[in-house]
Amino acid sequence: xxxxxxxxxxxxxxxxxxxxxxxxxEVTNFRSLLWYKQEKKAPTFLFMxxxxxxxxxxxxxxxxxxxxxxxxILNITATQTGDSAVYLCAARDYAGNNRKLIWGLGTSLAVNx
Amino acid sequence: xxxxxxxxxxxxxxTGQRVTLRCSPRSGDLSVYWYQQxxxxxxxxxxxxxxxxxxxxxxxxxxFSAQQFPDLHSELNLSSLELGDSALYFCASSVGTDNxxxxxxxxxxxxxx
Numbered sequence: 001x002x003x004x005x006x007x008x009x010x011x012x013x014x015x016x017x018x019x020x021x022x023x024x025x026e027v028t029n030f031r032s033l034l035w036y037k038q039e040k041k042a043p044t045f046l047f048m049x050x051x052x053x054x055x056x057x058x059x060x061x062x063x064x065x066x067x068x069x070x071x072x073i074l075n076i077t078a079t080q081t082g083d084s085a086v087y088l089c090a091a092r093d094y095a096g097n098n099r100k101l102i103w104g105l106g107t108s109l110a111v112n113x
Numbered sequence: 114x115x116x117x118x119x120x121x122x123x124x125x126x127x128t129g130q131r132v133t134l135r136c137s138p139r140s141g142d143l144s145v146y147w148y149q150q151x152x153x154x155x156x157x158x159x160x161x162x163x164x165x166x167x168x169x170x171x172x173x174x175x176x177f178s179a180q181q182f183p184d185l186h187s188e189l190n191l192s193s194l195e196l197g198d199s200a201l202y203f204c205a206s207s208v209g210t211d212n213x214x215x216x217x218x219x220x221x222x223x224x225x226x
Contacts, residue, residue, distance in 0.1 A: 032212050042115055042203065042217035043156075050212065088156065092212060100169050101215070103156040 002027045004091050006104035014112050017079050021107045023089035024071040031094035033065055033072045034101065038086045046074070046087075079111045116140065117218035119204050125224045131192040134221045138185055138206030144168065145187040146207075146215055147179055151200040162187055163210045191223070199225045 004025045013019055025033065032050045036043035047056045049065035049072060056063050060079075065072045076083055086108050090101040116139035124132055138145050147159040158171035162181035173179075176194075181187040191198060201222050205215035 034214060036217075041219040042117070044115070045214040045216060048212075048214055090156075094212075099210070100158045100161065100171055103158070105155040 002091075002093055002102050004089060004102050004104040006087075006089055006107050008107060009105070010108040010110075012110045012112065013079055015080060017111075018075065018077045019079060019109060021074040021076075021087050021089075021109070022071060023073070023104055025089075025091040025102070026070065027091045027093050027102060029093055029095040030067070030070075031092040031099075034090045034092070035063055035072070035074050036088040036090070038088055038106070039084075043088055076109075079109075081111050081113055084109060084111045115216040115218065117204060117206050117216055119202075119218035119221050121221060122219065123222045123224070125226060126194060127226050128194055128196060130194050131190065132194065132223065134189040134191070134202055134204075134223075136187045136189070136204030136206075136218060138187070138204075139216055142206035142208050142216075143185065144207045144210055144215075145181055145185070146205040147173075147187070147189050148203040148205065149200045150203060150220070156203070159189070161210075168210055194225050196225050199223055 007022045035046040047063045052067040063074045086106040088106045090103045118137040143164045146161045149157045159173040161169040179189045201220045203220045205217045207213045
C-alpha cells in the first residue's frame with residue numbers, strides 16, 4: 001500500500017535554531033513530492049519537487065528530493081516564532097486515471113522565543 | 114488568502130442527519146478536490162472533479178457524494194452522519210489535472226453530536 005511517513009511527529013526549538021523535517025514515501029507510480037505549511041486553517045503550498053538533487057529555496061526554507069532513497073527533507077534556518085505550524089508532505093501518485101496526493105500525518109513544529 | 118472559498122465555516126448537527134458543504138475554487142481553476150482531516154488520520158483524499166466530471170476517487174464513503182456544477186463550484190454531501198464523521202473538511206483547487214500544486218480553502222469544521 002502506498003504511504004508517506006513524516007518524522008519527527010513533533011519538534012520544539014528556540015528561535016534561531018535550524019530544523020530539518022523528514023518525509024519518506026513508498027508510492028508505486030511516483031511523480032512529485034509537495035510540502036505544505038498548516039497553521040490554524042488551510043494548508044499553504046511551499047514547494048513541489050520533481051527531480052532528484054535539485055534544491056528548491058524560498059527565503060529561510062529549502063527542500064530537496066532523493067528519488068533513489070525515496071525521501072525529501074525540508075530545512076528551516078534561523079527559525080522564528082512565525083514558523084510554528086504543522087508541516088505536511090504529500091507524494092503524488094500518478095497511477096492511471098486515479099491520480100491523487102498521498103499525505104503524511106505532518107510534523108508539528110513549535111518555535112519558542 | 115488562497116482564493117478558495119468554503120462555506121459554512123462550522124457546522125454542528127446530530128447523528129443521522131445530512132449536510133452539504135460548499136466550495137468555490139480559485140478563479141481559473143478547473144479542478145476541485147475534497148479532503149477530510151481528523152486528528153488521528155491526517156489529510157484523507159476523498160474525491161476530485163475536473164470541469165464538472167469526476168476525475169479521481171479516494172477513500173470516500175458511500176454515504177458521501179459530491180458534484181461540480183457548470184460554474185465550477187462544488188458541493189460535498191454527507192448523509193446518515195455518524196460521530197466518526199466529525200472532522201475538518203477541506204476543499205482545494207488547481208488549474209488542471211496534471212502535476213500542479215493544490216490550493217486549499219480554510220475548511221469546514223463538522224461536529225456531530
